[in-house]
Amino acid sequence: SFNEYLWFGNSYEDRSIYADIKQLLPGHCLIIQDGELSIYPWWKPEDWYPSSPRSISFQESVTSVRDSLDQAVARQLVADVPVSLFLSGGIDSTAIAASATRVSKKPLVAYTACFDGNMNSDDIINAAQITKALGLQHSILDINQTNIHDAVYKMAISHDEPFSDAANIPLYLMSDSYSSVGKVVLQGDGGDEMFAGYRQYTFLTFRRILHFLRFLPSFYTKPGSLISRFSRILDAFRSKNSATRMSLLLTMETLHQPPESLLTCERRFQLSKSCDPFLAYRNAATRFSSYTEIDKMLLTDVILQLASQFLPKVDRASMSAGVEARVPFLDENVIKTAFSIPVNQKTKAFTRKLILRKTLEGVIPKETIYQPKSGFGVPYGRWLRTSLFDMAYSFSLDSHFIDTFGFSRNKIQKAFIELKKGEGQYSSFTLWKIFQLALWSSIYRE
Numbered sequence: 001s002f003n004e005y006l007w008f009g010n011s012y013e014d015r016s017i018y019a020d021i022k023q024l025l026p027g028h029c030l031i032i033q034d035g036e037l038s039i040y041p042w043w044k045p046e047d048w049y050p051s052s053p054r055s056i057s058f059q060e061s062v063t064s065v066r067d068s069l070d071q072a073v074a075r076q077l078v079a080d081v082p083v084s085l086f087l088s089g090g091i092d093s094t095a096i097a098a099s100a101t102r103v104s105k106k107p108l109v110a111y112t113a114c115f116d117g118n119m120n121s122d123d124i125i126n127a128a129q130i131t132k133a134l135g136l137q138h139s140i141l142d143i144n145q146t147n148i149h150d151a152v153y154k155m156a157i158s159h160d161e162p163f164s165d166a167a168n169i170p171l172y173l174m175s176d177s178y179s180s181v182g183k184v185v186l187q188g189d190g191g192d193e194m195f196a197g198y199r200q201y202t203f204l205t206f207r208r209i210l211h212f213l214r215f216l217p218s219f220y221t222k223p224g225s226l227i228s229r230f231s232r233i234l235d236a237f238r239s240k241n242s243a244t245r246m247s248l249l250l251t252m253e254t255l256h257q258p259p260e261s262l263l264t265c266e267r268r269f270q271l272s273k274s275c276d277p278f279l280a281y282r283n284a285a286t287r288f289s290s291y292t293e294i295d296k297m298l299l300t301d302v303i304l305q306l307a308s309q310f311l312p313k314v315d316r317a318s319m320s321a322g323v324e325a326r327v328p329f330l331d332e333n334v335i336k337t338a339f340s341i342p343v344n345q346k347t348k349a350f351t352r353k354l355i356l357r358k359t360l361e362g363v364i365p366k367e368t369i370y371q372p373k374s375g376f377g378v379p380y381g382r383w384l385r386t387s388l389f390d391m392a393y394s395f396s397l398d399s400h401f402i403d404t405f406g407f408s409r410n411k412i413q414k415a416f417i418e419l420k421k422g423e424g425q426y427s428s429f430t431l432w433k434i435f436q437l438a439l440w441s442s443i444y445r446e
Contacts, residue, residue: 003275006259009164012280072331073099089126092188162440166380168317175321190329194338196346200249243285247278267406381428392435
């Protein structure tokens, strides 16, 4: 679990950071009867995911997706309190908003986060255009990031385990701001996994070209630079093993500069002998071996990333503020529909979530539908260099933490100082994970 956390920022499958404590896997039952404990699966994605693509026209797929999403949204709008929408301006939340306007008999309010009063951000501008096109009431949640220290601490407590997806912080602040006016929201998690929205699906679409380019040398310059990112992708496609390739596509870490290099030599040797940080991906590659490369990646994202990272993030961040977040894309009928649609109808060349975008044509302006995905960028690197530097530096160099996990004090200290100067060989993501692990360690030691 610790080794997985260093690479991906969370643990996978049934592992937890606590000794002798396992997580119950998704789709599994645990039964204790007459003193005997048994665990068995009652559902798995393969039950609904055909091993060969279904024969269905593109237009039939568009209609099927729109209808199933409308049904899911209608069902999830039922509540004893008013239900609102979290609208980021992206395709997923826009598709849910479009369905909500078709099926709701009540006026709906869409909320968009505005960070530090920046009303000119792309998210705000896009969301305003979308709500105007749909006839929704648009409300802005002004999020002041000056209380970021409290939010970081709150999230470390709420997750119970070390967790490094920094998007939980703005989502918590947004939910906390919304909680004074409402208690239930619909939002777009699951859209990327159902309709192939991530960059790795594009990379896999062009895998033959990338496989040919693998002979180019890698140039690791400043972490996060375009050249370093390209080198990281090429390194992933240098692997003939699909499990390693999937693993490296889903982390900012590299085999060139692995996160274990921040450990002492003794601790690093210990891990190399006893742990495989890519174990979950090797298991997934074996489990989905009969599927195409992109289908295999989609299913792996569902059972690993969605279950261990994205849904825990949404659940902990929203419920910490007393808000229930509902995710219509993971409604049973939407999943069945999405799983039955051929991959080439979901992603084509550089256009991802193609079929979901098509459901919005005629409702939302085309320039809004087909704009490039910007993602939900969280400036944790800037926080580490500025407002959170003292806090992160102090927790990460705590003697008990350093000794317990086997980090090299000199390497950690040097990495943070170089990061503050905008230099160094370690990415801000690596040091964010170290900080979150140290913060969790301190809280749960107490």
